[in-house]
Amino acid sequence: MCADKTDTIDYKHTLNLPKTEFPMRAGLPKREPEWLARWADMDVYGQLRDKAKAETRQPFTLHDGPPYANGHLHIGHALNKILKDMVVRSQQMMGRDARYIPGWDCHGLPIEWKIEEKYREKGLDKDAVDVVEFRQECRDFAAGWVDIQREEFKRLGITGNWADPYLTMNFHAERVIAEEFQKFLMTGTLYQGSKPVMWSPTEETALAEAEVEYHDKHSFTIWVKFRVLESVDTPVVDSEDATGAVQAVSDLAGAKVVIWTTTPWTIPSNKAVVYGADYSYGLYEVTATPDECWADVGERFLLADKLAADVFAKARLEDDQWTRVRDVPSDELAGLSLQHPLAGAEGANGEWDDPRDFRAADFVTDEEGTGFVHCAPSHGMEEFELYRDLGMLADVITYNVMDDGSFREDLPFFGGKRILRAKAKKGDWEGDANGAVMSKLAEVGGLLARGKIKHSYPHSWRSKAPIIYRNTPQWFAAVDKAVGDGQDTYGTTIRERALRSIDELVTWTPQKGRNRLYSMIEARPDWVLSRQRAWGVPLTCFTKKGAAPTDADYLLRDEAVNARVLEAFEAEGADAWYKDGAKARFLGNDHDHDAYDQVMDILDVWFDSGSTHAFTLRDRTDGSEDGLADLYLEGTDQHRGWFHSSMLQGCGTMGRAPYRGVLTHGFTLDEKGMKMSKSVGNTVAPEKVVQQYGADILRLWVAQADYTVDLRIGDEILKGVADSYRRLRNTVRFMLGSLADFDASKAVARDDMPELEQLILHKLAVLDGVVREGYARYDFQGVFRAIFDFATLDLSSFYFDIRKDALYCDGDTDRQRAALTVLDALYARLTTWLAPILTFTMEEVWLERNGPDTSVHLVDFPDTPSAWRDDALAARSETVRAVRRVVTGALEEQRTAKVIGSSLEAAPTVYLSPDLAAVITDADTFADLCITSQITIVEGDAPEGAFTLADTAGVGVVFGTSDGEKCERCWKILPDVGTHSHAGVCGRCDSALD
Known part of the structure; x- marks a missing residue:
């Protein structure tokens, strides 16, 4: 170790001390915008594209999953975009032509809802506004937020074609979305059906699974009596009761089958009750009743034996107030029919007088409830599928619930009642429908018990309001029908193609992502394509008046009509569909305009985003040569969102998945592992982190974390990240200072170096493989950890500590030259290896040595000679x-x-x-x-x-x-100090002074 001063002669000026303008304090919040402006002036992204073209590099395309253009960025956005940027930059620096076209999702409810909120604040009626005018407001709103978010993303150091992003609302994009939809139309996978779909009464539209989130909700729960009817078709079956007496099945007549439900509002739509064929059922009789009880002495109930005691407890009956009469085998149940509890009620006008169907079903459970399930097939998918498969849908479908979640006006007792309020009151969305149904059931003696439960319930992720299942006519893409497009390499149906794509064509990071999407695709129903809104790409099709949806000519399939639509969309955007005279314009002279209806639903916004590969990767010159992405990268929720819809869309239009790789990351949580919430006040805004620490600290947080699980962030975590950054910065600063006067012409060959330098080159060669392999596997945590450990343990705490003496105190010796040669090799690699992570800092480091006319982001990782690797030397060094x-x-x-x-x-x-x-x-x-x-x-x-x-x-x-004495120049204590021509120094320092 060398001295900074001596007692007698000041030799400090003779030492080769580090010289650098690179500051210890980074000052990132202030300096990062300067580098951003510099990169923009240099057009670094454009230079890379030109370089790739000149060198005919192999393309690498990360297709951007589009965020919604409707608000400032949150920390999840930052995580996602920084990961994408690390992928793009590292692939580029490993020799690929890494293209990145940022994109935005501009259609659908996230935008439309904001415009409607503005209307509501002004007391305006959206429906009174011209639809084209309304759509223009949505377009302007989205465009404004695109500009805001673009600058927020750029501030994080994200590279890409920011000047020309893709927008789903661009005219060409809207044309291609319509064109992709028309492929479903022309190949026969599109159909109109009526089935229960997730419906938002608040937003008055169907929702996709990806548009739903689950929150706890308090729901009413009721136990309802369905009276057993006598029937001439019911056989009399003898059976023994507990006393051995023989009884006939007719003793069930008048007994009550009890059902349990958490949706009282579905009782008016009940059409059946089902039971489990393999469960044990019994006939039970009430022998006594307490006050405030909805059961009568002598009243008999059919219940699953496993659940009977719990049901009677809910009805406030003690164990000695009811008795089990006898077994009721399932073959007896099969001969019964039931009466709706509202049948014959005064004022019901015969609405519920028809007998209710009663049969076995395999979705019944005896784990909770009563062992019987009430069926309203208009509001439950399992019930719908049961009666669909029986060919009985026409007998059981109802249309009692309107778009806004209110009962139809002419429904007896309940007309106009709402399932949900139009607007939440202190967070409560409960309308008056449930209360009205329960009151009427109690009035007619149809209620046995009621209560409330807290359970996880689906909500719209936009309005945060609860949703319902509601049967409405919708447009679907059939996932199990053969696609008539001849692209059958991976199967003939969308489901077959998707499942084979998942297993044969896509690499999953982490691998568990494969299992999640596979199980979803394997079990999913047909894809609901339609939404009942205004802002989006319409379903560009026509239906024949008077024809049934099942008729072959119900849908107009005409390539000439399709072509006219696409031509108009390319020139005017999807607004052309809504302009006066649109139907006549598109049908032309080929068809009778009065014979067809124009479909006015819009496409599910997930169809929009699922189609982005077509107008981005396929159609753009900076897209992908084969129209496929090398990587889709989003959060784990996109297994049911963008990954999912893109898979379905691609398999429906080009026979396979539009991507070769999928990377998923977790969600962001606060320091305690809690979900972030504005109401709780535990959110972390990227803008504030950047203002306090700089974007590189946020980028380093991403690199240090395991993105395959949920990531925590907060002040203490960021302080730890900043500490790691400072340690790394000091390591780099030492290299820069030591290399200030390095003369590359005096570089020393590896074989002429001391073993210590050869060891560091060996470690560099090993690390080169780790870095390249890690970046190729998108293991940014592994890459950074390997570099950081090398920089802090092998360099700062070992090699630099040892070689400071030679670097500072040697003259122009072979040992000092060798050390400087190694430092130069370290600089070239550490700076470029870390550039995809610490984008701003490594640019600063690069400019310190290479001048203002270049950028670290214009170079590749340097090749590392294989001859540097020496495993035998490494073993000796250990x-x-x-x-x-x-x-x-x-x-x-x-x-x-x-x-x-x-x-x-x-x-x-x-x-x-x-x-x-x-x-x-x-x-x-x-x-x-x-x-x-x-x-x-x-x-x-x-x-x-x-x-x-x-x-x-x-x-x-x-x-x-x-x-010996202490050398006044290098501080070593040696016997020869004071015996040389320069006073107070050792022989090595004397030679250096000469």
Whole structure:
């Protein structure tokens, strides 16, 4: 270690001390915008594209999953875009043509809802506004937020074609979305059906699974009586009761089948009750009743035996107030029919008088409820599918619930009642429909019990309001019908193609993403394509008046009509569909305009985003040569969102998935692992992190974390990240300072270097493989950890610590030249390897040595010679470092005891076993490694009392102090100090001064 000053002669000016303008304090919040402006002026992204074209590089395309253009960025956006940027930058620097076209989703409810909120605040009626005018407001709103979000993304250091992003509302994009829809129309996978779909009464539209989130909700729960009817078709079956008496099945007539539901509002739409064929059922009789009970003495109930006691407890009946009469086998149940509890009620006008169907179903459970399930097939998918498969849908479908979640006006007792309020009141969305139904059931004696439960319930992720299942006519893409397009390499149906794509064509990071999407695709129903809104791409099709949806000519399939639509969309956008005279314009003279209806529903926004590959990767010159993406990268929720819809859309239009790889990351949580919420106040805004720490700290947070699980962030976590950044910055600063006067013409060949330098080059060669393999696997945490450990442990705490003496105090020696040569190799690699992560800082480091006319982001990772790798040397070095640990341990013991202050005061004797002595042969070199002035090596057993470490056999250290005087230039204590021409220095320093 060298001195900063001496007592007599100041030799400081003779030392080769580090010289650099690179500051210890980064000042990232202030300086990062300057680099952003510089990159923009240089058009770094454009230069990379030109370079790739000139070098005919292999393309790599990360297709951007489009965020909604409707608000400022949150920390999840930052995580997502930074991961994408690390992928793009690292692929580029590994020799690919890494293209990135940012995109935005501009249609659908997220935008439309904001415009409607503005209307509601002004007391305006959306329906009174011209639809084209309304759509223009949506377009302007989205365009404004695109500009805001673009600047927020750029501030994070995200590279890409920001000047020409893709927008789903661009005219060409709207034309292609319509064109992709027309492929479903023309190949026969499109159909109109009526089935229960997730419906938002608040937004008055169907929702996709990806538009739904689950929150706890308090729901009414009721136990309802359905009376068993006598029927001439019911056989009389004898059976024995508990007393051995023979009874006929007719004793069930008048008994009540009890159902349980958490949706009282569906009772008016009940058409059936189902039971489990394999469960044990019994006939139960009430023998006594307490006050405030909805059961009567002598009243009989049919219940699953496993659940009977719980049901009676809910009805406030004690165990001695009811008795089990007998078994009721399932073959007896099969002969029954039931009466709706509202049948015959005064004022019901016969609405519920028809007998209710009663049969077995495999979705019944005896784990909760009563063992019987009430069926309203208009509001439940399992019930719908049961009666669809029985061919009985016409008998059981109802249309009692309107778009806004209110009962139809002419429904007896309940007309106009709403399932949900139009607007939440103190967070409560409960309307008056449930209360009205329960009151009427109690009035007519149809209620046995009621209560409330708290359970997870689906809500719209936009309005945050609960949703319902509602049967409405919708447009579907059939996932199990053969697609008539001839692209059958991976199957004939959308589902077959998707499942084979998942297994044969896509690489999943992490692999568990495959399992999640596979199970979803395997079990999913047909894709609901239609939405009942105004802002989006319409379903560009026509239906024949008077024809049924099942008729072959119901849908107009005419290529000429399609072409006219697409031509108009390309020139005017999808607004052309809504302009006056649109139907006549598109049907032309080929068809009778009065014979067809124009469909006015819009496409599910997931169809829009699922189609983005077509107008981005396929159609753009900077897209992908084969129209496929090398990678889709989004959060885990996109297995049911963008990954899912893109898979379905691609398999429906081009026979396979539009991507070759999928990477999924977790969600962002606060420091305690809690979900972020504005109401809780635990959100972390990217803008604030950037203002306080700089974007590189946010990028480093992403790199240090395991993105495959949920990521935590907060002040303390960011402080830890900033500390890691400072340690790395100091390492880089030392390299820059030491290399200030490096003359590349004096570089030393690897074979002429000391073993210590050869060892560092070996480690660089090994690290080169780790870095490249890690980046190729998108393992940014592994890459950064490997570089950070190397920089802080192998360099700062070992190599730099050892070589400071030679770098500062040697003259122009081979050893100093070798060290500088290694530092130059370290600089070239660490700076570029870290550039995809610390985008701004590594640019600063690069400019410090390379001048203002270049950028680290214009270069590739340098090639690392394979000859640098020397496993035998590495093995020897591990032995030497093990011995060194014993020596430094012995010195630390003396330092703690205040015997010495600096290791240079020590001259230990090191006793080595013969095999270790054969490795460590040069005492002076080993003294440099141990940062001591002198060392004596003795082959043989250490004397008693020598310092040893249990994990390092064959080494003992006897402490001793250095002989001689302290060199006033390098601070080593050596016998020859003071015997040379320059006063107070050792021989090495005397030569350096000469």
